[in-house]
Amino acid sequence: MSNSDVIYLFDPLCGWCYGAAPMLDKLAASGVRVELLPTGLFSGAGARPMDEGFAAHAWANDQRIERLTGQAFTQPYQHNVLGIRGTLLDSHAATLGISAAGLEDPSRRWTALKAIQRARYVDGRDIVTVEGVAAVLGGAGMMDAAAILKSPTETLLTAHLDLVNRGRALFQRLHANGVPSLAVIRNEAPRLIGSNALFGSFDNLVAHIAAA
Template sequence: MNNSEVTYLFDPLCGWCYGATRMLGRLSAAGVRVELLPTGLFSGAGARPMDEGFAAHAWANDQRIERLTGQSFTPAYRHNVLNVRGTLLDSHAATLGITAAGLEDPSRRFAALKTIQHARYVEGRDVVTIGGVAEVLAADGMADAAEMLKAPTETLLAAHRDQVGRGRALFQRLHADGVPSLAVIRNDAPRLIGSNALFGSFDNLVAHIAAA
């Protein structure tokens, strides 16, 4: 698998993307270079209020994801995130934080994504505000990214726009039906790997990548 490359389309507040994180880690450990591209699914016009109906829908999905992947969705998450009204499901701050973490070293994007997901789904912490994301990143050794997030430079904002723009463009080009999505790009020709492959066996996922 060495020298293989895949592009991962995601949103940091997507439960299914959290479910796929372990498989992504296994790909990286096997020598696959994984480029993360956010699609901004739950930011901008995609942000939505955390009302009772959506919270119930999310929790039902989360239980299914936990059974399928072993990723934990804790009571703290349900109580402090899903059951709090008046908040938004808005991934802008989390996505910008991931961009900040990887601005100088793109390999840190995955670490930042995992940190943010763990904070939300396991610890039940706020990752929808700039202050909340900055606190989470700083606590996990990414104080530089936290400070950048609180006072974003034009360089950071431009990098963020570029990543989300490329993520959305690739998503549309692939005619993907949601995130997470995985693509193999060879000779400027992207091929979509069905998201189901991220939730099956590792060997099956590797075979899909090799065949793409």
């Protein structure tokens, strides 16, 4: 499987993407090259305020993800993230932080994404502001990414825009229903793997990739 190229379409505020993290770890450990592309799904026009109805819906969904994947959604997350009214569900800062982390080494996007997900869903921390994301990146040993996130360079902003545009374009080309989504590249043509494959057995996921 080492010759496979897999593209992972995600948003850092997507609970299902957090649920899929262990499967992505297994894929990478098996030798599959996985490229992360953010779709910007919950940023810009996709951002929304945290209100009572949305918080209740999100928590119910999160409990389902936890039962299915074993990924923890904690009380600090419920109280300090879902329980705070007036905040925006906006993934721009988190996505920009992931772009900053991967500016010189794209493999660090995955490290940054996992740190951001853990900060939100386990520790109940703020990852919707630049300051909050910078603190998470710094705590994960990526002080360089934290610094450039707080004072973005033209290089970062251009690279970030390119990443998100590529993610959105692929998402639309594949007619994907949502994130997380996987695409396998064969002869420069992407093929969509249904997100359900990320939540079954690893052998099943491997079979889907091989058959794509």
